[in-house]
Amino acid sequence: MNSSNRSAPAYWEKGSGSRGNSRHLEVSGQRVKYIGPGSADKDAASVRANTYVSPSHAIYYFEVQIVSKGRDGYIGVGFCTADVNMDRLPGWEPQSYGYHGDDGNAFRSDGKGRRYGPTFGTGDVIGALLNRAEHTISYFKNGIDLGTAFTDVSEEKLYPCVGMQTHEEEVLANFGDAPFKADVESMKVEAARRLEAQISQTALPDRGKVGSILAELIFDYLVHHSYFESAAVVARDLLDGAVEVSPKDRDEVRLRAGVAEAVIAGRIDDAMSDAERVAPGVLQAHPSILFRLHCQKFMELVRQRDDEGAMVFGRTVLVKAATTGEDQELLQDALSLLGYDDPASSPCGNLLGTKAREDLAKSLTAAILKQTGRREHSALERIECQLEAALGTLQNLGDPRIGLIERAGPGNAFK
Amino acid sequence: MGRGESPEKKKIFTKEWESKLAAVKIRKEDMNRLVMNFLVTEGYVEAAQTFEKESGTQPGIDLGAITDRMEIRKAVQSGNVEEAIERVNDLNPEILEEKQQLSFHLQQQRLIELIRQGKTEDALEFAQEYLAPRGEENPALLEELERTMALLAFEDTRSSPVADLMDISQRQKTASELNAAILSSQCQEREPRLPGLLKLLLWAQNQLDCKANYPRMNDLVSGSLSEPTSEAQNVY
Numbered sequence: 001m002n003s004s005n006r007s008a009p010a011y012w013e014k015g016s017g018s019r020g021n022s023r024h025l026e027v028s029g030q031r032v033k034y035i036g037p038g039s040a041d042k043d044a045a046s047v048r049a050n051t052y053v054s055p056s057h058a059i060y061y062f063e064v065q066i067v068s069k070g071r072d073g074y075i076g077v078g079f080c081t082a083d084v085n086m087d088r089l090p091g092w093e094p095q096s097y098g099y100h101g102d103d104g105n106a107f108r109s110d111g112k113g114r115r116y117g118p119t120f121g122t123g124d125v126i127g128a129l130l131n132r133a134e135h136t137i138s139y140f141k142n143g144i145d146l147g148t149a150f151t152d153v154s155e156e157k158l159y160p161c162v163g164m165q166t167h168e169e170e171v172l173a174n175f176g177d178a179p180f181k182a183d184v185e186s187m188k189v190e191a192a193r194r195l196e197a198q199i200s201q202t203a204l205p206d207r208g209k210v211g212s213i214l215a216e217l218i219f220d221y222l223v224h225h226s227y228f229e230s231a232a233v234v235a236r237d238l239l240d241g242a243v244e245v246s247p248k249d250r251d252e253v254r255l256r257a258g259v260a261e262a263v264i265a266g267r268i269d270d271a272m273s274d275a276e277r278v279a280p281g282v283l284q285a286h287p288s289i290l291f292r293l294h295c296q297k298f299m300e301l302v303r304q305r306d307d308e309g310a311m312v313f314g315r316t317v318l319v320k321a322a323t324t325g326e327d328q329e330l331l332q333d334a335l336s337l338l339g340y341d342d343p344a345s346s347p348c349g350n351l352l353g354t355k356a357r358e359d360l361a362k363s364l365t366a367a368i369l370k371q372t373g374r375r376e377h378s379a380l381e382r383i384e385c386q387l388e389a390a391l392g393t394l395q396n397l398g399d400p401r402i403g404l405i406e407r408a409g410p411g412n413a414f415k
Numbered sequence: 416m417g418r419g420e421s422p423e424k425k426k427i428f429t430k431e432w433e434s435k436l437a438a439v440k441i442r443k444e445d446m447n448r449l450v451m452n453f454l455v456t457e458g459y460v461e462a463a464q465t466f467e468k469e470s471g472t473q474p475g476i477d478l479g480a481i482t483d484r485m486e487i488r489k490a491v492q493s494g495n496v497e498e499a500i501e502r503v504n505d506l507n508p509e510i511l512e513e514k515q516q517l518s519f520h521l522q523q524q525r526l527i528e529l530i531r532q533g534k535t536e537d538a539l540e541f542a543q544e545y546l547a548p549r550g551e552e553n554p555a556l557l558e559e560l561e562r563t564m565a566l567l568a569f570e571d572t573r574s575s576p577v578a579d580l581m582d583i584s585q586r587q588k589t590a591s592e593l594n595a596a597i598l599s600s601q602c603q604e605r606e607p608r609l610p611g612l613l614k615l616l617l618w619a620q621n622q623l624d625c626k627a628n629y630p631r632m633n634d635l636v637s638g639s640l641s642e643p644t645s646e647a648q649n650v651y
Contacts, residue, residue, distance in 0.1 A: 071591040166485040198618075199615055201613065202614040202615075202618045202621070203611060203617075212441055212584055212587070213635060214453065214607075214609055216636050217609070218453060218454075218636070221446065221450060222466070225443070227466060227469045228461060229465045230465045230469050230470070233459075233465045234454075234459070234462050237459055237461060238459060238462070240583050245637065282598065287420075373636075377441075379637060379638035380446065380449075380637060380639075381446060382632070383612070383616055383632065384441055384446070384612070385441065386616060386638075387612065387615060387616040387619060388439040388641070389432065389435040389436050389439060390616065390620055390623050391626065392435065392630075393427070393435070393623060393629065394622055394623055394626070397425065397623075397626050397627070403621075405615070411626055
């Protein structure tokens, strides 16, 4: 997973953040070896990766193989920010976290550390897991989870780091180019499951009435899409007959669907008169749609190869009806069709296609809904839109948890 | 201020938000499946059948196989709790044996129905015989027991502080809990997806409240949006 992202940590950055001790380290790609005097704490030297872990990365993991524990195995593995003094072991400084091989302690901003896990040495593979979703760091020894080492980890830009202090210590990092000892995929699944559990704790409004909220949403959806028989059964079985599909609603939905059908079938005059019947004043209130309807009527004449009729209609109605610049542009495109033997394959031939009719039907339906004080979408669909917009915005704002939420369509979250 | 929260909240105005909403692509088949999933999981066979016929959406399971579940739900929803209990035990006696809380809720519903029918003496007897011992066994249920018993103290339960228990939605709540237990005993998906969708929306909005001012959806039934204000509203 890490390697798929070009900006993810990939190698150790020579001399990063050092105040002089970097000369004690021999750094080459993913390999680091201590070659300094190694007699006291002041000889410690750390190195960090070439870049930081993306803050929106929910679960980040890397491993370090201890090639040699050298003299004393004073090796620390962890994460730190760019500002940390690297002439120290990971975890000794603020904004720095480390797990140390000689004593198995976990260090955070201090030189003492606290009891955490087993010691580690030559041949061991130490994994470090930065969990952005839960703000923790935990470690793995040879693929075995040692549990959470640090909580409330909130630094935005954290780099993988490793540090050492005595002669001949040597490590080799794996930033994801080779298979890991630990099962990172199942860590992600586990984190997603915990998030799911947390989300499922969210209380829905007014617990006793949740059943009826759901039923009302479903009823509203069914009516909106003219599934009237289903709506009637839902009203009877789920809502105890508290609501019903009124004949007026039914007629309105049917008429609206009829208008859209007429446009798609090319019966523009029918569409216009029906639109006025279901939503009086709708055409006047939406002059651009009215003009598009006129154009569509012209298009139908062209399609029927009634060039003469089209010409007359163009001259008497269309040219006079065009008011805005947008209208004029559409008018020119439409009139250009008359200049071709085969208008459908002309540059503006797409005007004659079904897509153009469908788009117009959609715009007209939306205008009718608006004119009659109704919404374009059912509440259920508005909820779905709001959800997608909220999740998308959270993701754009860098919330790492959103990546854990798998969604493959409405209501498929976590399924 | 919470973690990772910037001191300046991002302001997202209605127009910008609406363009985000308009960019969301919703497929009608997906929405239809969501509705079908709800009807099937909750055991509304006739609604599911009608919806299949009208929309062409596949129910995904054999609707005939959920008839038992439907009958049991119907019994609870029409107030015949005893019938429901009998039917569940015919289906699988382990369901009620294993689920103490569900079993309590069914007895509670039975009591509510007795009170609804005005059979105060029967109700009292029933409560003492079946409900009280369970409440004593399980402190978690005690509070619910007390609330239910309070019904007996009011002449007009409709205007009492525990009137919600007399509500039709209380029957639905009990029916859904029983339905979920049956589904779970049959190793089927217990929860319909729709409530999860609503929870995810509320959760996402709560998270976003810390980071941005945006048109929030506070009323799920109407699905209308609030104007973004300087103070985010935490309604739920």
